[in-house]
Amino acid sequence: MSTPRTRDGLHTLGRWPSDRARIDPDHVAVVDRGVELTYAALEERVASLTRRMRAAGIGRADRVATLVGNSAEHVVLLFACARLGAALAPLSWRLAPGELARQVELLTPVLLVVEEETAALARQVAGRLLAPVPTAHLTSLDSAGALPVVREHAAPVEAVDDEDPLLVVFTSGTGSAPRAAVLSHRACWWTNLSLSRTVELSAHDVVLSVLPQFHVGAWNIQPLLAWWTGATVVLERSFDPARVLSLVGERRVTTMMGVPTQYLMLAEHRAFAEADLSSLRSALVGGAPMPAPLLRTFHARGVALTQGYGLTEAGPNVLCLPPHEASRRAGWAGVPYPHVDVALADPATGARIDGPGTGELLVRGPGLFSGYVRDEPATAGALRDGWLATGDVVERDQEGCLRVVDRLKNIFITGGENVAPAEVEAVLRRHPAVSEAAVTGVPHPRWGEVGVAVVVSRPGVPTDELDLLEHCRRELAAFKVPVHVRLVVELPAVGIGKIDRVRVRDLVADLLPDRADGGMP
Structure with missing residues (x-):
């Protein structure tokens, strides 16, 4: 990676709680x-846990894995790791024991932190590990009790460098098996700085954080920036639309981040029309483009939405669409954040594309990740001459605004024509009976591949396969129209707002034989 290595520790995050505690302790x-923690109390707990972890032998370059929900204790642990030069590796409690065991063995953490809700899952994980990992309960991190001793001697006090890992976050695995992406202090510092230049926060803000903290966005999209600037973060362990609508009014929430599915759940809730949203001056959208009708629903309630695009390896922030452009640019991801450079490359040749065009998105800037844990080939494939190859195909217009077309690996070729599933999915979602949709390319003896759709229908709105295919034919070229549509109860997912394409293909595997001899779709 060509990002200059800085060794002076100017961009480390461990001092953020102490800085804010001096400025505004109360x-x-x-x-x-519902339990409030002041900046003075946060600093006291971070300092105490840092001392106790160091006494237990945990120090620079160690990894501390967690299997916990969103909590103040988790925040304290992150900042303690930041001061030690250790990295926090939050794991998803949604995974199966075997999946988690493989991730733990890849990370080789010195400690695994669990809580009451995940203790049984952690025991199942432990039974699959080749070597045991010391375990601590989340509540013990905030008590006088001793932590498990991971080394015979206390860890030395060492200066923390900008390039020391701070977060190790597993990717969602939409295009491959999940990989452990390393985000340094430098990457997180610059990511939050670039966010602050677009979505400003101050000590007067109240941030509602609903994304699970095993997602990079749960740290680097607002919460860390909030603790840098002295704002308040309201942590939620799960997303409940009724509770979110209530909290916005009760806590005078000024900003939040969510994915389109969550905003749809809010808009469809019976309390939405009367909910007090007067304090909510802005909201961030990630994960997927915001449908125009849903966008207008929130604008009508006075909530300014900032759409964007990002990925774990970029910290995650890459592109943003300011609220004043949201209506005119519905479906677009926007322009690069400050301190972020982008380029387009021809997927076949790698040649750069200047001006308007369509190609693979490349990203460069100080917020990029350092690499994948124990996967040098994948790191080399992602980081090319200082640029991150995202694997996403984007379109750039005359004004320099970008729109995500689809994942490079998702695009399929039918009869020599490229089809982006995301485009077909967007058309399907415009049908009044469709709540969610996924399209995938499947082998075909005549056309190479054809598209097949999986759709979740909206309750109370009748539809069937013929109705949906006719809808597609009215809005799409013939070769883009799926040859078959299957109605399902829910779409398989690998993360918030992200479709599991492998499982979608499994769902439609039996739909092909009767269409194998059909004409060009």
């Missing part, structure tokens, strides 16, 4: 299930 830093 201001609330975290609200966790």
Whole structure:
């Protein structure tokens, strides 16, 4: 990676709680299930846990894995790791024991932190490990009790460098098996700085954080910036639309981040029309483009939405679409954040594309990740001459605005024509009876591949396969129209707002034989 290596520790995050504690000690830093934690209390707990972890032998370059929900204790642990030069590796409690065991063995953490809700899952994981990993309960991190001793001697006090890992986050695995992406202090510092130049926060803001903390966005899209600037973060362990609508009014929430599915759940809730959203001046959208009708629903309630695009390896922030452009640019991801450079490359030749065009998105900037844990080939494939190859195909217009077409690996070729599933999915979602849709290319003896769709229908709105195919034919070229549509109860997913394409293909595997001799779709 060509990003200059800085060794002076100017961009480390461990001092953020102490800085804010000196400036405004009594201001609330975290609200966790109704319990408030001031910046003075946050700093006290971070300092105490740092000492105890160092005494247990945990120090620079170690990894601490967690299997916990969103909590103030988790925040304290992150900042303690930041001061030690250790990396926090939050794991998804949604995974199966075997999946988690493979991730733990890849990370080789010195400690695995669990809580009551995940203790049984952690025991199942432990039974699959080749070598045991010391385990600590989340509540013990905030008590006087001793932590498991991971080394015979206390870890030395060492200066933390900008390039020291801070977060190790597993990718969602939409295009491959999940990989452990390493985000340094430098990457997180610059990512939050670039966010602050677009979506400003101050000590007067109240951030509602609903994304699970095993997602990079749960740290680097607002919460860390909030603790840098002295704002208050209201942590939620799960997304409940009724509770979110209530919290916005009760806590005077000024900003939040979510995916389109979550905003749809809010808009469809019976309390939405009367909910007090007067404090909610802005909201961030990630994961997928915001449908125009849903966008207008929130604009009508006075909520300014900022759409964007990102990926774990970029920290994650790459592109943003300011609220004043949201209506005119519905479906677009926007322009690069400050301190972020982008380029387009021809997927076949790698040649750069200047001006308007369509190609693979390349990203460069100080917010990029350092690499994947124990996977040099994948790191080399992602980081090319200082640029991150995202694997996403984007379109750039005359004004330099970008729109994500689809994942490079998702695009299929039918009769010599490229088809982006995302385009077909967007058309299907415009049908009044469609709640969610996924399209995938499947082998065909005549056309090479054809598209097949899986659709979740909206309750109370009748539809069937013929109706949906006719809808597609009215809006798409013939070769883009799926040859078959299957109605399902829900779409398989690998993360919030992200479709599991492998399982979608499994769902439609039996739909092909009767269409094998059909004409060009």
